[in-house]
Amino acid sequence: MKDVKGLELTIFVFFFAAVTVVGFAAARWRRGQTLMHLDEWGLGGRSFGTFVTWFLLGGDLYTAYTFVAVPAAVFAGGAMGFWSVPYAAIAYPIVFLVGPRLWSVSHRHGYVTTADFVRGRFGSRGLGLAVALTGILAMMPYIALQLVGIQAVLTVMGVTGSGLARDLPLFIAFALLAAYTYTSGLRAPALISFVKDTLIYLTIIVAVLYIPSRIGGWGHIFDASQASLAKPNPATGKPSGSLITSNMTHWAYGTLALGSSLALFIYPHTVTGALAAGRRDVIRRNAALLPAYSLVLGFLALLGYMARATPEVAQGVAKAKNPQLAVPLLFDHAFPQWFTGLAFAAIGVGALVPAAIMSIAASNLFTRNVYTAFLRPDASPAEETRVSQLVSLLVKVGALVFVLGFDKSLAINLQLLGGIWVVQTFPALAIGVFTRWFHRWALLAGWAIGMGYGTWTAYDTSSPTQKHFGQSLADIPFVGHTGYIALTAFVFNIVVAVVLTLLFRLAKVPDGTDETTASDYTADADDRPAEPGESGDPGRELTPAAG
Amino acid sequence: MTEPPSAGPGPVSKIVAGVLLVLPFPVYLAVPSYAKITPRIAGFPFFYWWQLLWVVLTAVCIGGAYLLTRRNDGGVR
Numbered sequence: 001m002k003d004v005k006g007l008e009l010t011i012f013v014f015f016f017a018a019v020t021v022v023g024f025a026a027a028r029w030r031r032g033q034t035l036m037h038l039d040e041w042g043l044g045g046r047s048f049g050t051f052v053t054w055f056l057l058g059g060d061l062y063t064a065y066t067f068v069a070v071p072a073a074v075f076a077g078g079a080m081g082f083w084s085v086p087y088a089a090i091a092y093p094i095v096f097l098v099g100p101r102l103w104s105v106s107h108r109h110g111y112v113t114t115a116d117f118v119r120g121r122f123g124s125r126g127l128g129l130a131v132a133l134t135g136i137l138a139m140m141p142y143i144a145l146q147l148v149g150i151q152a153v154l155t156v157m158g159v160t161g162s163g164l165a166r167d168l169p170l171f172i173a174f175a176l177l178a179a180y181t182y183t184s185g186l187r188a189p190a191l192i193s194f195v196k197d198t199l200i201y202l203t204i205i206v207a208v209l210y211i212p213s214r215i216g217g218w219g220h221i222f223d224a225s226q227a228s229l230a231k232p233n234p235a236t237g238k239p240s241g242s243l244i245t246s247n248m249t250h251w252a253y254g255t256l257a258l259g260s261s262l263a264l265f266i267y268p269h270t271v272t273g274a275l276a277a278g279r280r281d282v283i284r285r286n287a288a289l290l291p292a293y294s295l296v297l298g299f300l301a302l303l304g305y306m307a308r309a310t311p312e313v314a315q316g317v318a319k320a321k322n323p324q325l326a327v328p329l330l331f332d333h334a335f336p337q338w339f340t341g342l343a344f345a346a347i348g349v350g351a352l353v354p355a356a357i358m359s360i361a362a363s364n365l366f367t368r369n370v371y372t373a374f375l376r377p378d379a380s381p382a383e384e385t386r387v388s389q390l391v392s393l394l395v396k397v398g399a400l401v402f403v404l405g406f407d408k409s410l411a412i413n414l415q416l417l418g419g420i421w422v423v424q425t426f427p428a429l430a431i432g433v434f435t436r437w438f439h440r441w442a443l444l445a446g447w448a449i450g451m452g453y454g455t456w457t458a459y460d461t462s463s464p465t466q467k468h469f470g471q472s473l474a475d476i477p478f479v480g481h482t483g484y485i486a487l488t489a490f491v492f493n494i495v496v497a498v499v500l501t502l503l504f505r506l507a508k509v510p511d512g513t514d515e516t517t518a519s520d521y522t523a524d525a526d527d528r529p530a531e532p533g534e535s536g537d538p539g540r541e542l543t544p545a546a547g
Numbered sequence: 548m549t550e551p552p553s554a555g556p557g558p559v560s561k562i563v564a565g566v567l568l569v570l571p572f573p574v575y576l577a578v579p580s581y582a583k584i585t586p587r588i589a590g591f592p593f594f595y596w597w598q599l600l601w602v603v604l605t606a607v608c609i610g611g612a613y614l615l616t617r618r619n620d621g622g623v624r
Contacts, residue, residue: 079582085598086575089605093568096609219590243584244594250578257575284613291606298599 004158008332011341012157012348015199016173019192019349023180023356026187036382038112041185041389042364046107047278050285052190056357057286058293059193060273061264062200064149064351065142065415067300072323074304078229078241080249082301086257088294091264094430096287098265099274101433103283104523105516106275113361114271115369118428122440123512125373130447131425132369135268138418139362142269143399144411146351146358147174148324151403153344156328167404173352178396181356182389186276189356196353199346201296203331207343208299211306211334221302224309251481252473259487263422266429268361269354279525303327310334355396363391413469417458420472420486424450424493433521440512442500450493457485556616564612571605 027035032045039046048056066084073081102117111117114135119128147170154160159169180188212218226243233240245253264270277283307313307326316329331343367388372379379387402411428443463470476483504511556564575598583593591599 079594082595082598085602089598089602090571090575092605092609093571093612096568096612217590219587222590222592222595243592244582245578246582247579250582254576254578258572288606288610288613291602291609295599295602298595298602302595 005332005337005340007337008157008341008344009159011338012153012345015195015342015345015349016176019195019352020176020180022191022195023176023184023188023352026180026191027184029187029191034382035185036385038364038367038381038384038388039110041385042112042360043272044186044190044276046276048190048276048282049278050282050289053273053277053282053286054289055193055197056190056276057270057273057290059189059196059350059353060269060357061290061354062293062297062350063142063146063354064347065145066297067200067347067350068149068152068324068327070297070301071304071307071327074301075307075317075326076240076304076323078225078243079245080241080253081304082298083253083256084260085294085298085301086253087260087264088297089291090257091261092287092291092294094261095265095290096284098430098433099283099287100280101521102271102429103274103277104280104527105433105520107280107525108520108523108527109516112275113365113368114266114268114425114429115365118425118432119369119373120515121432121436122428122443123514124440124444127428127440127444127447128369128373130444131428132365134421134425134447134451135365136362138422139268139358139365140395140398141402141411141414141418143355143358143362143395144402145415146355147399147403148411149351150348152324153328153347156325156332157344170404171400173348174355174396174400177352177356178359178393181359181392181396185389186272186357186360189353189360190276192349192356193353196346196349199342200350203343203346204296204300206339207303207306207331207334211303211330214334215306215310221305221309225305228308228314248482251476251479251483255476255483255487256472259423259484259490260419262426262430262490263419263486266425267422268365269358272357272361272364280523300327303330306330306334355399359392359395359399360388362395363388366391413466416469416472417455420454420458420489421451423486423490424454426490427494427497436514437501438497439501439504439509441509442497442504445500446493446495446497449496450489453492454485454489457489461485560615564615567608567612567615570608571601574601 030045030047032040035041070081070084073084075081102114105111105121106117109116109120111120113132115128115132118131119125150170150173154169160166212221215221216224222243229241229243230239232238265274274283277286304326307317307330310330310333313326313329313333316333317323317326328344328347331340335343367379367384371387372384376383424447427438427446431438432443457474458472459468461470461472461474462468472485473482474485474488475481476488581594581597586593588596
């Protein structure tokens, strides 16, 4: 066990304590008439403006795991790890197209979750359930992975120990997070995201300006990384990576970016953040403003090269056999202790915001699309909120058990699968806001094929260290290149959905009723006289109203 | 899709906005076109500065599409 670094840890604990106070105080921030309604607890009163939404979605999408894993990928593999930059750019035109329509229809019909929309649009509780379960399954390991981010910085700060002593800090952090999420709902992460994003921007700007000047400039960083990446990896005997993609990896790079960009705005936690916006225009503006975070992500990814170009850090990572430590070790090496503490606090607080939003998103999905839809159709808004609060606690306990009880690689594998799964809800959700051409059962069948193909193919991949779930890439049938499994599965999904839709229409299989109208998709804040405390599903009465 | 009766964006604005929104996709998906070390800028290989530059340009494209499709009353399409 290394010595605990006092000053770093003190600053880290200080920020953790500060955001805990903010988290509890958030219950009073912009308070509505009651917190016991999902619009309030689960969507922060559906009232956030452009500024708050920018911080909230930024804090939501760019997670602690991202901050640790993206530079780790660049550190380990070079250019291939940089795919998250094109992904984080091309996701936003999709957000601009899909987001405002989803916001409008949800505003009009009081939808709280993605599955609420799918159920209402296609008149199918079953399709809604499929979307809800996909979302919940994808959220769980993602929450667990936020803990991995905290663990990485705790390890570097010397909080290692064994057994309970090692796990206790994580346990405390998650208990506090669970408590203020329970009381304050979405307002807690919204307010904390201001602290988180300020710390993140500060850390990255300082790192990008200061570290290169200390280790010989950007030119040197790239050259040294290139030389280091070209050396054969002891595990495989091949070079670890290269500074640019090769003929072997162009397809992988492009399909990873495109496939992931489809998923970004249909992940339940993203939609939860977006539906909390008060006006349609807030989403449209944010689609143009959120790429600021993508730029930060790009520079953050390059920290992986800084770590590789600093021999002490590269050796430290090799000794620990854990590329996830690349950025924590780099900060620890390059910064004075007090600033390292600040940077680690940024990663730690960066784990809390998305973990809170993800647990709220998963609980809302369970409450609305499993509990209310199938078990208690008459549940009152207060009952729904109580169920959501309890489920949010369960979800966090589950995530904790997951990380402490199982090998970390399980969470990472499942998160990889989660990405593949979420893309399979794109036709019902993101195409669904534009057209109802697809038949509901065809969408369900396409989803099942996509899920099955994606899961099976991912299971079949191996890596030097793992027999199954080794990577998210596999051969694309009929193309002869390696590509992102999610995108291949998505293509199969669409083909099945199109063919079956044509067959079902020919056979006149009954289509569900659509409770939405065309004008719902362009409605704005003043198009529905929203009363706080109004029943959760006013859609049916309001549907015929003209826009 | 029914058009709202108030002054919405004209067909030309919509087409230009559509082109702006699609543009980043071919740029980023043509991976071999930017998988190059040179020309370098400030030490950054082409592969990196080109993609970082396009993050900014993507934001500009979306901002342009936003302005083009804004309704006069501050509402939207």
